[in-house]
Amino acid sequence: MSTSNDNQRHRDVPSARRSYISRRKLFVLGFMAMCAAFAGFVLSYRRSTLEAFLDTLIPRDEFGPSATDIGLTDIIRQKAERNHWRFVELELAQVWMNLKAGGSFAGASEARRNEIVSQMEASGPDSVLWKAYHFARTHCMTYYYANAERATALGFVGPPQPDGHEEPAALWTGAANG
Amino acid sequence: MGDGRSDPMLPEEIDVLVIGAGAGGAAAAQRLASHGVSVVLIDAGPAFDASDYSVDVSDWENQGFPSKPSSQGSYEFGAGQAFDPKWDHLRKFSKARGWTSTRTHRVMGDYHHVRGIGGTTLKFTGWAHRFHTDSFRLRSNTGQGFDWPLGYDDLEPYYHDVEWMIGVAGPPGISGRPMSSSFPTPAHTPSRLSQVLARGAARRGLSWTENSVVAPSRAYRGRPACNYCGCCQWGCPRGDKGSADVTFVAAALETGRCKVYPLHSLVRLERGGDDMISKAVVASQDGQLQDIKPRHVVLAAGAIETPRLLLAMDGLANESGRVGHHLMETVWSYHTGLHPDPVGSHRGYPEDTICWDFDRPDAIHGAAGGGIILPLAATERFLGPASYARKLIKGFGSDHKKRLREMFGHAVGVQVICENLPSEGRYVALSDTLTDRFGMPIARIESVLPDADLRLLSGLAGMALEVMKASGVDEVLEQASSYEKFSSTHLAGTCMMGKDSETSVVNEFGRTHRWKNLWITDASVLPSMGNGVGLSVTIQALALRTADRLVAAMRGDD
Numbered sequence: 262m263s264t265s266n267d268n269q270r271h272r273d274v275p276s277a278r279r280s281y282i283s284r285r286k287l288f289v290l291g292f293m294a295m296c297a298a299f300a301g302f303v304l305s306y307r308r309s310t311l312e313a314f315l316d317t318l319i320p321r322d323e324f325g326p327s328a329t330d331i332g333l334t335d336i337i338r339q340k341a342e343r344n345h346w347r348f349v350e351l352e353l354a355q356v357w358m359n360l361k362a363g364g365s366f367a368g369a370s371e372a373r374r375n376e377i378v379s380q381m382e383a384s385g386p387d388s389v390l391w392k393a394y395h396f397a398r399t400h401c402m403t404y405y406y407a408n409a410e411r412a413t414a415l416g417f418v419g420p421p422q423p424d425g426h427e428e429p430a431a432l433w434t435g436a437a438n439g
Numbered sequence: 440m441g442d443g444r445s446d447p448m449l450p451e452e453i454d455v456l457v458i459g460a461g462a463g464g465a466a467a468a469q470r471l472a473s474h475g476v477s478v479v480l481i482d483a484g485p486a487f488d489a490s491d492y493s494v495d496v497s498d499w500e501n502q503g504f505p506s507k508p509s510s511q512g513s514y515e516f517g518a519g520q521a522f523d524p525k526w527d528h529l530r531k532f533s534k535a536r537g538w539t540s541t542r543t544h545r546v547m548g549d550y551h552h553v554r555g556i557g558g559t560t561l562k563f564t565g566w567a568h569r570f571h572t573d574s575f576r577l578r579s580n581t582g583q584g585f586d587w588p589l590g591y592d593d594l595e596p597y598y599h600d601v602e603w604m605i606g607v608a609g610p611p612g613i614s615g616r617p618m619s620s621s622f623p624t625p626a627h628t629p630s631r632l633s634q635v636l637a638r639g640a641a642r643r644g645l646s647w648t649e650n651s652v653v654a655p656s657r658a659y660r661g662r663p664a665c666n667y668c669g670c671c672q673w674g675c676p677r678g679d680k681g682s683a684d685v686t687f688v689a690a691a692l693e694t695g696r697c698k699v700y701p702l703h704s705l706v707r708l709e710r711g712g713d714d715m716i717s718k719a720v721v722a723s724q725d726g727q728l729q730d731i732k733p734r735h736v737v738l739a740a741g742a743i744e745t746p747r748l749l750l751a752m753d754g755l756a757n758e759s760g761r762v763g764h765h766l767m768e769t770v771w772s773y774h775t776g777l778h779p780d781p782v783g784s785h786r787g788y789p790e791d792t793i794c795w796d797f798d799r800p801d802a803i804h805g806a807a808g809g810g811i812i813l814p815l816a817a818t819e820r821f822l823g824p825a826s827y828a829r830k831l832i833k834g835f836g837s838d839h840k841k842r843l844r845e846m847f848g849h850a851v852g853v854q855v856i857c858e859n860l861p862s863e864g865r866y867v868a869l870s871d872t873l874t875d876r877f878g879m880p881i882a883r884i885e886s887v888l889p890d891a892d893l894r895l896l897s898g899l900a901g902m903a904l905e906v907m908k909a910s911g912v913d914e915v916l917e918q919a920s921s922y923e924k925f926s927s928t929h930l931a932g933t934c935m936m937g938k939d940s941e942t943s944v945v946n947e948f949g950r951t952h953r954w955k956n957l958w959i960t961d962a963s964v965l966p967s968m969g970n971g972v973g974l975s976v977t978i979q980a981l982a983l984r985t986a987d988r989l990v991a992a993m994r995g996d997d
Contacts, residue, residue: 317836324840375836382834386538395536398835402828406843407500421822422495422676425666426786 461558
């Protein structure tokens with residue numbers, strides 16, 4: 262660490278000025294590093310909340326991968342960032358989810374997460390929670406299932422073309438006869 | 440598709456300039472060219488081809504009909520009407536979302552159209568309907584609406600020509616529509632969904648029969664038979680659907696006498712002496728203006744753009760003051776639920792069957808005009824798992840996944856479309872504030888659904904719900920209607936045909952009452968909506984009739 266005398270001396274020696282960092286600069290850099298660390302923590306915290314939320318909507322199970330397994334987190338976030346109100350609703354909902362979970366929604370048990378998301382679903386169309394729930398649900402379901410591989414598991418073989426859906430013609434017995 | 444052009448510039452002198460390459464303009468161009476007339480067909484929108492459509496990609500369900508530069512026109516809406524509690528049963532709800540509309544006013548939402556070569560036929564499902572013989576005498580039969588200045592018999596030969604041009608698939612005959620010959624290809628075998636609804640209808644004493652549609656059931660004139668992907672509204676990459684681009688436009692080009700110019704807009708028609716249009720000013724996509732001098736002009740820009748253009752050109756052809764009035768819209772509702780048994784709702788031709796029992800002007804007590812009931816699948820996109828997951832299966836988590844696996848393919852939906860009588864509260868006008876890139880005001884769409892319309896819709900929706908219930912669907916999970924939101928596919932009536940030049944814009948041949956070489960061949964000339972049936976075949980039949988008359992006029996025979 263330099264002293265005030267050091268600083269005085271360095272002012273007289275321009276070439277040395279570049280070799281040392283002033284206390285003020287060090288303080289600023291330290292503060293910025295702390296801010297960055299805190300921002301990183303907050304971002305990581307927010308991301309883990311969102312990921313836990315999306316994986317509660319579409320979990321990994323015997324029926325297939327989870328929402329985050331197929332990279333939906335960034336898609337949902339980008340969707341939200343395109344609409345100011347959706348973004349704010351989603352952020353507020355995540356704060357609420359963490360509070361309900363006692364600090365960390367991501368750290369809560371699966372049963373507790375399901376309980377919290379069920380409360381969002383039941384909160385009523387005028388609430389921020391309901392809007393955030395349906396925003397995330399709609400886009401998750403759309404991107405998750407509008408994919409031929411996952412649709413195949415449902416008996417839907419690939420996209421509709423080029424093969425179409427030929428159907429056996431034998432069942433129709435005539436107009437109004439059923 | 441080749442566009443028949445050898446020069447990017449339009450020819451300066453031609454026989455006929457056709458403005459708008461949708462159902463009516465394409466049909467008129469083909470017929471005119473087949474008579475040996477030189478035709479230039481322009482459209483403000485682009486050309487589409489198979490590579491534009493996304494029905495064969497992994498995320499096809501996230502796609503829809505493609506958007507290309509200039510493929511949508513600009514328009515604005517007036518205010519939506521306030522809701523009346525007596526029609527609350529027509530409001531929108533979704534049980535999967537736990538949501539019932541609490542809006543206080545009708546949403547003025549969408550005018551579903553495509554600008555481009557083929558127009559909205561590019562994205563329609565493709566009902567190929569003739570109007571009922573009684574639909575031409577709506578006022579005589581009901582005391583409301585308007586009679587046509589021509590009858591079914593006048594149009595029948597043209598219906599035949601249209602059906603054989605586009606390769607309609609349909610049953611041997613349809614009640615109330617005498618046919619001089621059968622449809623060119625047999626009806627599609629109804630899907631399992633349709634069979635389930637047919638059984639329900641039979642239990643209610645209603646008939647439910649094969650629909651007539653524009654996709655052939657057998658290979659037809661170089662086009663393959665439909666392979667039932669269900670994605671007509673995404674655009675047909677195979678070209679089996681008989682949209683105007685692969686039928687009339689292709690046939691017009693084959694004559695060698697028609698040149699097609701996408702991305703060219705009409706800017707002005709200039710009035711000459713002797714009640715003739717002397718010149719048209721057309722702009723290319725880069726804004727370059729060009730004068731051309733057609734002997735005749737056929738305006739076919741649709742029920743919104745045609746009156747908009749006329750009004751913007753200082754009220755051209757508006758001597759009666761009726762341009763833009765008599766707007767008729769799609770009055771519809773749909774209702775969807777889940778059947779306990781799989782019905783393969785994603786398979787088969789969408790809307791391949793129909794109930795014609797209410798296709799008469801006295802179908803519903805206390806309401807004028809009738810309607811039709813059809814299956815619903817493609818319209819609300821129950822063709823893949825994403826729409827099921829979002830709209831029909833409630834909840835989330837593993838239970839949701841499990842339920843989706845169990846219920847995929849079980850969706851049963853019905854839709855109702857009915858007659859729409861002209862109303863003074865529904866019209867097209869010019870925007871007070873917004874203009875297009877040429878400085879012309881864009882259209883403003885005003886719409887109010889009066890009680891008469893809602894009485895008819897309510898009655899028919901009740902019938903549709905009975906069919907659904909009798910088909911085995913106990914609970915309606917989702918419902919929407921045009922009462923909640925203006926969301927129109929069929930618009931008509933804004934340059935209505937009639938015998939009286941004081942109350943109509945064109946005569947029975949589509950010729951404007953004053954301007955001898957200005958004709959209109961699109962949905963704007965229709966005096967009624969035919970009880971909600973598909974309009975394209977009637978628009979095209981009228982266009983052929985107009986073209987024949989125009990050629991006669993050129994030859995001095997009229």
